[in-house]
Amino acid sequence: EAQVTQNPRYLITVTGKKLTVTCSQNMNHEYMSWYRQDPGLGLRQIYYSMNVEVTDKGDVPEGYKVSRKEKRNFPLILESPSPNQTSLYFCASRWRGQGTEAFFGQGTRLTVV
Amino acid sequence: AQSVAQPEDQVNVAEGNPLTVKCTYSVSGNPYLFWYVQYPNRGLQFLLKYITGDNLVKGSYGFEAEFNKSQTSFHLKKPSALVSDSALYFCAVRATNFKTIFGAGTRLFVKA
Numbered sequence: 001e002a003q004v005t006q007n008p009r010y011l012i013t014v015t016g017k018k019l020t021v022t023c024s025q026n027m028n029h030e031y032m033s034w035y036r037q038d039p040g041l042g043l044r045q046i047y048y049s050m051n052v053e054v055t056d057k058g059d060v061p062e063g064y065k066v067s068r069k070e071k072r073n074f075p076l077i078l079e080s081p082s083p084n085q086t087s088l089y090f091c092a093s094r095w096r097g098q099g100t101e102a103f104f105g106q107g108t109r110l111t112v113v
Numbered sequence: 114a115q116s117v118a119q120p121e122d123q124v125n126v127a128e129g130n131p132l133t134v135k136c137t138y139s140v141s142g143n144p145y146l147f148w149y150v151q152y153p154n155r156g157l158q159f160l161l162k163y164i165t166g167d168n169l170v171k172g173s174y175g176f177e178a179e180f181n182k183s184q185t186s187f188h189l190k191k192p193s194a195l196v197s198d199s200a201l202y203f204c205a206v207r208a209t210n211f212k213t214i215f216g217a218g219t220r221l222f223v224k225a
Contacts, residue, residue, distance in 0.1 A: 058212070102213070103159070106154070109154075
């Protein structure tokens with residue numbers, strides 16, 4: 001089954017404790033991205049990757065890091081989480097091409113206290 | 114600057130009635146437009162898209178959307194709503210290969 005898998009689904013952590021949210025897709029998609037969803041703001045792009053070893057900032061990259069060492073994986077790293085990073089996070093992947101639709105993971109609800 | 118507006122936070126409709134969820138956009142160049150649906154505790158699911166061609170696009174679950182270039186709109190429609198259509202709907206526009214702009218979302222509530 002074609003899918004994007006995120007882990008964990010839920011996470012509560014303390015300010016400053018480094019964490020990683022994993023994302024893996026099994027569709028051989030070139031393009032992957034991370035979004036955060038906040039009420040009234042929709043989805044905002046954090047980082048994206050056009051292919052292995054190619055990443056770039058989205059609209060809200062501050063406080064986040066990513067890496068793309070393999071085509072299927074695109075982890076999101078919070079080196080020093082803060083309460084304003086409490087949010088619902090989604091990973092997405094798609095084929096290269098402007099008209100292709102995205103496939104989304106089920107989301108990770110992160111709470112930073 | 115690119116933007117997407119979904120002017121209604123919530124749309125309420127009775128089961129069996131037609132529904133419309135509105136979306137307007139602002140982008141330079143030819144837009145690629147998408148609708149996604151989000152059910153509780155789930156990721157977004159693709160519904161339909163407009164790339165080029167016929168202004169009326171048909172998608173999953175009986176949904177369709179009408180592209181109107183002069184009004185820069187891409188409203189989502191369904192002739193007969195179901196209770197199971199209740200969800201959060203997002204309109205999105207892609208003007209480059211790298212970035213997709215999402216609207217804030219519209220919550221659809223279908224009453225039995």
